[in-house]
Amino acid sequence: MPVRVKSNQCIPKNVANGASANLFHIDWRPGTTFEQKQDNVFVASEPPTNLYVDIHNNPTPTRFTRNxxxxxxxxxxxxxxxxxxxxxxxxxxxKGFPIVPAFGITVHGMQGDTRDEIVVTDLRPPHCRTVDHHALYVSLSRVRLAPVYIGSVATRRPRL
Known part of the structure; x- marks a missing residue:
């Protein structure tokens, strides 16, 4: 599951507030049980003891020695x-783990990040939509050479 780290975790490995990652592993206390709720959602009887994430675009090959x-x-x-x-x-x-689900992200949250592809959409009602040129520039400058999807139209990344 894609997640966003919400605090500075390891500055030498460039894992700071806003880093993108995938939830990799969860450690549970011995005896933890899981109750199935509706829609195949399982709820643990105890909170997790440890969470591990796989950091996107991690530039340092140094591994954590206890992993x-x-x-x-x-x-x-x-x-x-x-x-x-x-x-x-x-x-x-x-008390909790400073991560949040990251299936989507705001333009402001994208600053300093680079993605393989993006979808730009405006969720406001049609009568409230205006083009914010600064936000559009940030969106387009955060993607590699893959297609950019604006609404339902696919285009190639423009030269900025």
């Missing part, structure tokens, strides 16, 4: 984070 040898060098563990805040005089703490 199994058969795993690619681009696989790295994700460190859990804890956020604490006060709400109505109550202290609240949330």
């Amino acid at each position: 199994p040898m058969q795993w690619p060098a681009s696989v790295m563990p994700i460190v859990q984070s804890k956020v604490s805040f006060k709400l109505n005089k109550e202290a609240i703490s949330i």
Whole structure:
């Protein structure tokens, strides 16, 4: 599953906030059970202990020494984070893994990334759509020489 890393995890390996990856492996506590809900969704009885992601375009071949040898060098563990805040005089703490699903991404989230192909679409109602030239430039400059899909029309990357 494609994911986006939401915190600086390993600066020497260029894994910072916004890095693209694929969820590679999940470690579960012994005895964790899974209950099937509707639509073939399974819910774990315990949270995962470790998550590992395969980083896209990882420029450093250095592998993490505790990873199994058969795993690619681009696989790295994700460190859990804890956020604490006060709400109505109550202290609240949330512990979790700083990744989010990334089946799609905004133009602003694409800055600094390069993709093999992109689809540019405007999800606003037709009467609200306007062309933001800056956003369109960022979109087109983030793709390699593959086709760019704008709406339902395929075109080759224009020279910018």
